[in-house]
Amino acid sequence: MEYEAVIGLEVHAQLKTRTKTFCDCSTVFALKPNIHVCPVCLGMPGVLPVLNRKIVLYACMLSMAVEGTIENRSVFARKNYFYPDLPKGYQISQYELPINKDGIIRIQTDSGTKKVRLNRIHIEEDAGKLMHNHDGTSFVDFNRSGIPLLEIVSEPDMASPDEAVAYLKKLRTILLYLGICDGNMEEGSLRCDANISVRPKGQTQLGVKSELKNMNSFRFIHKALEYEIKRQTDVLEDGGTIVQETRLWDEASGTTKSMRSKEEAHDYRYFPEPDLLNLEVTSALLEEARKNVPELPDAKAKRFVAGYNLPQYDAEVLTASRDLAGYFEDMVKLFDKPKTASNWIMSEMLRFIKDIDTGIGSFKVTPAQTAKLLGLVEDGTISGKIAKSVYERMVETGKEPDGLIKELGLEQISDEKEIQEIIKSVMEKNQREVLQYRAGKEKVFGFFVGQVMKATGGKANPSMVNELLRKNLKEVK
Amino acid sequence: MKEKINIDVKKVAELARLEFSDDELKVFSTQFQAILEYISQIDELELDDVEPMASPLPGPQRLRPDSQEKNTADTPEATQKMAVANAPGSMEGYFVVPKVIE
Ligand SMILES: [Zn+2]
Numbered sequence: 001m002e003y004e005a006v007i008g009l010e011v012h013a014q015l016k017t018r019t020k021t022f023c024d025c026s027t028v029f030a031l032k033p034n035i036h037v038c039p040v041c042l043g044m045p046g047v048l049p050v051l052n053r054k055i056v057l058y059a060c061m062l063s064m065a066v067e068g069t070i071e072n073r074s075v076f077a078r079k080n081y082f083y084p085d086l087p088k089g090y091q092i093s094q095y096e097l098p099i100n101k102d103g104i105i106r107i108q109t110d111s112g113t114k115k116v117r118l119n120r121i122h123i124e125e126d127a128g129k130l131m132h133n134h135d136g137t138s139f140v141d142f143n144r145s146g147i148p149l150l151e152i153v154s155e156p157d158m159a160s161p162d163e164a165v166a167y168l169k170k171l172r173t174i175l176l177y178l179g180i181c182d183g184n185m186e187e188g189s190l191r192c193d194a195n196i197s198v199r200p201k202g203q204t205q206l207g208v209k210s211e212l213k214n215m216n217s218f219r220f221i222h223k224a225l226e227y228e229i230k231r232q233t234d235v236l237e238d239g240g241t242i243v244q245e246t247r248l249w250d251e252a253s254g255t256t257k258s259m260r261s262k263e264e265a266h267d268y269r270y271f272p273e274p275d276l277l278n279l280e281v282t283s284a285l286l287e288e289a290r291k292n293v294p295e296l297p298d299a300k301a302k303r304f305v306a307g308y309n310l311p312q313y314d315a316e317v318l319t320a321s322r323d324l325a326g327y328f329e330d331m332v333k334l335f336d337k338p339k340t341a342s343n344w345i346m347s348e349m350l351r352f353i354k355d356i357d358t359g360i361g362s363f364k365v366t367p368a369q370t371a372k373l374l375g376l377v378e379d380g381t382i383s384g385k386i387a388k389s390v391y392e393r394m395v396e397t398g399k400e401p402d403g404l405i406k407e408l409g410l411e412q413i414s415d416e417k418e419i420q421e422i423i424k425s426v427m428e429k430n431q432r433e434v435l436q437y438r439a440g441k442e443k444v445f446g447f448f449v450g451q452v453m454k455a456t457g458g459k460a461n462p463s464m465v466n467e468l469l470r471k472n473l474k475e476v477k
Numbered sequence: 478m479k480e481k482i483n484i485d486v487k488k489v490a491e492l493a494r495l496e497f498s499d500d501e502l503k504v505f506s507t508q509f510q511a512i513l514e515y516i517s518q519i520d521e522l523e524l525d526d527v528e529p530m531a532s533p534l535p536g537p538q539r540l541r542p543d544s545q546e547k548n549t550a551d552t553p554e555a556t557q558k559m560a561v562a563n564a565p566g567s568m569e570g571y572f573v574v575p576k577v578i579e
Contacts, residue, residue: 142572
């Protein structure tokens with residue numbers, strides 16, 4: 001029997017605010033434990049939470065970006081459980097009435113654009129951090145306690161690990177465009193849990209799901225989902241049943257492992273947080289949110305295709321980061337050949353950039369310098385090949401291309417006399433090949449081009465070399 | 478119509494990490510029952526047109542700006558010292574607790 005997977009993702013995005021959710025402690029990462037704490041985020045008795053306005057603003061911005069619904073009135077709730085990283089014994093979250101509902105994230109699949117629906121986005125606070133020791137104790141650090149999170153819950157609309165990763169990448173790109181989360185998965189500012197089940201192809205009823213945790217990179221998420229689809233399919237094919245449970249991805253073994261937790265662990269007994277009144281979103285705040293939502297990746301890609309006549313593929317590569325898209329646009333303002341600029345960015349520039357989200361700002365070569373370099377290729381000052389080596393030096397030094405070309409003596413030789421001289425000496429040194437060519441062995445032509453280029457250090461104008469060589473080789477003296 | 482509401486006091490106690498003797502559980506059971514019966518009077522009212530209320534206080538909640546207003550004269554060391562001052566166990570600025578692995 002053929003099986004299909006049904007995947008939904010729950011993503012926690014840490015928000016880039018200066019202060020925590022309910023107190024004004026700093027959110028800056030600290031190596032020393034318990035230095036960004038106060039009675040509120042330590043859960044001391046008698047303290048009262050006061051919500052940070054910026055979090056509401058960010059939630060509204062995200063909701064607008066994914067075409068969701070912003071609720072006029074939402075309610076905070078207590079999620080009750082005991083764990084040493086949770087000082088109050090409950091986490092303040094939103095339950096029945098979250099701030100945002102619905103929404104759509106578009107992903108590209110083999111069969112075209114697919115809309116993944118969002119169920120909800122809600123505000124909650126992060127817990128502290130635990131470090132386990134070998135002597136039966138754990139250390140607790142509450143610097144992270146109370147840092148704001150948005151939980152973004154999708155509908156089970158994804159059918160493969162590829163789609164799940166595409167969704168997560170798109171969501172991350174949107175968060176980065178909005179500038180509300182730094183998107184770093186390794187450091188945990190973007191965390192992803194997956195609900196996954198399989199069912200016989202064509203069946204409408206959902207299978208029993210497992211919840212996967214502990215996947216802190218796109219690669220791990222892909223591997224964990226792939227493994228879990230196979231595991232569940234094998235169980236069903238052997239006539240077994242899937243148990244609803246939480247499973248942890250274990251990178252060392254490449255498998256998911258059951259977290260046998262007590263049943264009662266999931267009895268959170270949510271109830272409205274009595275310390276916080278209803279959250280109302282004012283029209284002033286909505287207006288501010290609207291102003292802060294920039295042009296988003298989908299719209300930008302569409303504009304790049306229509307306005308610069310770029311292929312869809314190029315548009316998507318360039319808009320995968322807001323900085324990169326800006327770099328491209330700055331470049332074509334000075335160099336009016338968008339496809340040439342796009343090719344250069346994709347095949348040359350991106351070789352030097354490890355992370356397109358953080359690497360563009362600190363990249364030594366400016367858009368104007370790259371535009372100038374491409375202009376020098378266009379007007380024949382240097383060949384495309386030399387441009388690549390000049391570019392490597394620009395990346396290292398940040399120097400201007402024209403200066404570097406002079407410094408390195410790399411200007412293209414377009415002087416007919418000079419090229420003619422070189423051709424003459426090459427022909428004299430290779431008389432056997434000249435005879436071969438004249439006897440009809442045309443393949444030898446490439447050999448001569450190579451020799452001339454070698455003699456000029458690759459600087460000779462290629463089309464002039466071709467033209468003059470043909471002329472000289474034909475002549476019988 | 479009044480239904481008898483069954484409440485598992487033992488489970489509630491476990492969730493709250495509280496331990497009681499069987500006699501105490503019996504007493505609580507009776508008391509919880511009485512509370513729930515009292516509250517269940519609401520069921521007798523016609524409430525279809527009443528919007529659910531999350532808080533008896535008039536809203537909305539006040540928001541604070543995303544800025545540090547606290548007295549920042551406290552050094553990190555002083556903050557850390559204050560944090561763990563009353564902890565049963567601490568070391569190098571950390572709270573120390575018995576190891577719990579979920
Ligand atoms: Zn605090």
